[in-house]
Amino acid sequence: MTVILIGFMAAGKSTVGKAFDQEKFIDLDKKIEKEIGMTIAQFFQEYSEDKFRQIEREVFKTAVQSGYAVIATGGGIVNLIENRNCLKKLGNVVYLKADFETLYERILLDKENGRPLAFQSKEEVEKLFAQRVKLYEEVADIVIETRGKSPEEVVKEIQELK
Ligand SMILES: Nc1ncnc2c1ncn2[C@@H]1O[C@H](COP(=O)(O)OP(=O)(O)O)[C@@H](O)[C@H]1O
Ligand SMILES: O=C(O)C1=C[C@@H](OP(=O)(O)O)[C@@H](O)[C@H](O)C1
Ligand SMILES: [Mg+2]
Structure with missing residues (x-):
């Protein structure tokens, strides 16, 4: 069974995923950055968002076929209809949910991640x-509310699903 974590930027997909056995976990953004040899922010600037979505689609497809226990997606995995159709067929798609203000606060506090789509105005991000x-x-099968919960509490909830 593969658990696929989806949700908006800063929902906690990468943080929650890291808590699982590293052999059985993949963060699509980390894999993409390895493949492209630059950060996602640099790639958006040098190439385009569309090009990024093509790579994301391929990396996602390969990850699904590889039998990981947990896959952390990027917030835009739902952009392409091909990905949405794939997610709908898979099962165990876990949507990490939070309200916009909570997510935006986390985005601003998270200095480690350069999220190109968060460089716009707050209104655009909203x-x-x-x-x-x-x-x-x-596309979600399961919804987990993350507001007011620590990443550890969210991990526990996911483990209890299995
Ligand atoms: N449940 C949570 N409560 C508070 N902060 C969180 C929670 N989950 C994640 N964060 C913080 O939010 C930021 C973004 O988390 P991240 O895992 O990178 O999200 P995503 O991969 O969904 O974009 C990080 O600084 C992380 O520590
Ligand atoms: O929402 C998006 O379109 C994106 C979210 C990012 O991942 P996180 O959701 O892990 O921040 C990353 O894939 C890229 O910057 C695009
Ligand atoms: Mg992430």
Whole structure:
């Protein structure tokens, strides 16, 4: 069984995923950065978001076929219909949910991750959030509310699903 973590930027997908056995866990963004040899922010600047989505699609497809226990996706995995169709078929798609203000606060505090789509104004990021929420809900099998919970508590909830 593969658990696939989805949700908006700073929902905790990467942090939660890291708590699992590293042999059985993949963070798609980390894998992409290894493949492209630069950060995602640099790639958006040098190439384009569309090019990034093509690579993300391929890395996601390969990861699904590789039998990982846990896959942390990037927030935009739901952008492409091919990915949404794939997610709908898989099962165990876990949507890490939080309200926009909580997520935005986490984004601002997280200095380690350069998220190119968070470089826009707060209003633009909130617009993106409103569009994305519908897509996460469309493909999710399980919804976990993360507001007011530590990453450890979220990990425990996921482990209890198995
Ligand atoms: N449940 C949580 N409560 C508070 N902060 C969190 C929680 N989950 C993640 N964070 C923090 O939010 C930031 C983004 O987390 P990250 O795991 O990179 O999210 P994602 O991969 O979903 O974008 C990090 O600084 C992380 O420590
Ligand atoms: O929401 C998005 O489109 C993105 C989210 C990021 O991942 P996180 O959700 O892990 O921040 C990363 O894939 C890229 O910056 C694009
Ligand atoms: Mg992440």
